[in-house]
Amino acid sequence: MNPEPGAAMRGTERWLVSAAGLLRLVQMMPWLAVVATGHWHSYRSPGLVAVLYVGYACWAVLLFGTGRRRLGFSTQWAAADVAINACCLVIVGSLCAPGYATSFQNWTLGPAMGAAILAVIWRGWGAGIVAAGILSAAYVSGTQSDMTAVKAATGTVIGNVVSLAAFTVAAGLVAIRLRSTARQTDLATAASLRAQEAEAAAEAARARLEERVRQYGLLHDNVLTTLTLLGAGAGGISPDMRERCQMDTTFLRALVSAVNDASPDGLNAALGRVTYDQGLLGLQIHHSHDSVAQDLPAAVVEAIVQAVKEALNNVVKHARTREAWVVAEGQQNGVVVSVADHGCGFDPAAVKPGLGITRSLRDRMALVGGEVEIDSRVGEGTYVEIRWARLSPLARSTTTACCWKC
């Protein structure tokens, strides 16, 4: 579910590690005043406190060095940090002379806050609460002797424990805010990148279409015009040749006018090829179309094309005419394709239901969710209407098997 972190997120993580490291450094600084001013009398064992401090500094360098490399802290590293700080709180606190465990001479409190902050930022709220609890307990335990010896010490300890909790919560909130800003920045960047890519693709498609329109314009101006004339009988060519020209004209006309509907691959072009093939069988076909969707499912286009072919075959076989009309109309949510002729027609009552042509036409379209209507009377030609519509969203959700967008 988590996407690859973007540039902004990586930058934020790096910044958080640096900030936590800098915070830890600052939290360790005040003790240097003890060194500078020689307040060694604050400790029962000054040498051990100094060794612990140096050892702790080494740990801090190791911890943040690793954190910077890995852009964060694993649970193990955060737990180790909390454990080391808790030990320091207990040991250094008990090494302080009476009255000094709650003063700045006890250097462990500041870094311990840093450990709780690290836990909440990189291991979440649960880890932050546990860390703050452990560290508070360790702090209280380390300052036990002070609190029994000095009255005011208890108030100081309570105040520091509250501060530790407050800083932990504040750090957690800041981290959430920073990361969410970074995530949004990354999302916005990715979105604009996608938009640019889409724009480039659309631009390329426009360029291709323009080129096609230009080429088809040329085809229209010369090739189609010449073919139309030859097909109509100009130039005194043989009847066979004339018929051939007529067919090529029909095909080319379908192609050239299909360009206005933006794709040479859709239903219009497929119907253009069908009318061409039927033309070879000696049928003159008038092909018109308007606003046919380009994203019809391939199975639907195929079914419609086959149905049209069958209807045209029937014209050739039964209608006793050599002329037919194929019309494709885009509808709001689908398409209507009709095949009509002005031939002899037939009496529908004389055709047994469920037999022959009508049956296979209907079955073919029913498979893709379409319908076929056939109308004819003796002497009034035959009309076949093929309809297909996208299912409404409601109907689609209750339909399991469908060739939708396959």
Place this chain on the structure above:
Amino acid sequence: MGKIITVGAIDDDRMLLEMLKNWMAAVPDIQLIHTAATVDEYLQLGVTNEIVLLDLNLKDDSSPAENVVRLTRLGCKVLVVSIIADQKYVIATLEAGAEGYLTKNHGPDALVTSIRQIATGELTPSQELAFAVTRDNRPARPQLSPQEGRLLSYYGRGMTLEAAARKIGVSPRTAEDYLNRIKKKYEEAGRPARTKLELAERLREDGLEDEPRL
């Protein structure tokens, strides 16, 4: 019949004009005399009251609707022809007062039939024209009654007029009336634009064509 129908043709394709002449030479009651490459050229011949076959998109980039208006002003009846039924322009010529529309792939028979029908004033619209009208989706298009719309839709899909009439439950005679009514509606809808074009044309004739103030 007996009466000779005189016909003119305007097309930038010389070969097509020659072919038309050959075709019409074989038809006793139709005489194709005047041919021209542009409407300007045709008007210079000084012909009036003829049936004119007009190419939809002429090479001189003249407006199809304007061409129709200029010809009908002289009493000519215009049959528009083209290779591809560019619906927008076909509708525009209908509103400009053209009698009908045919694609050029129809053979001589369809053309001769149409010319004779125009001469007697009873031209049935072609399937291409009906289809273009059914697909007219301009906001300001003439409003057809539901029955007219259904008839036109079936007819525009290539149905015979008899079958289309039966489908909507009227007689073929009534269906024909519907078609004429639809054509009238388009002529009516085109009247304001036509008046403007006619005015511009009159000014042009008067030599004031530089800036027709309308």
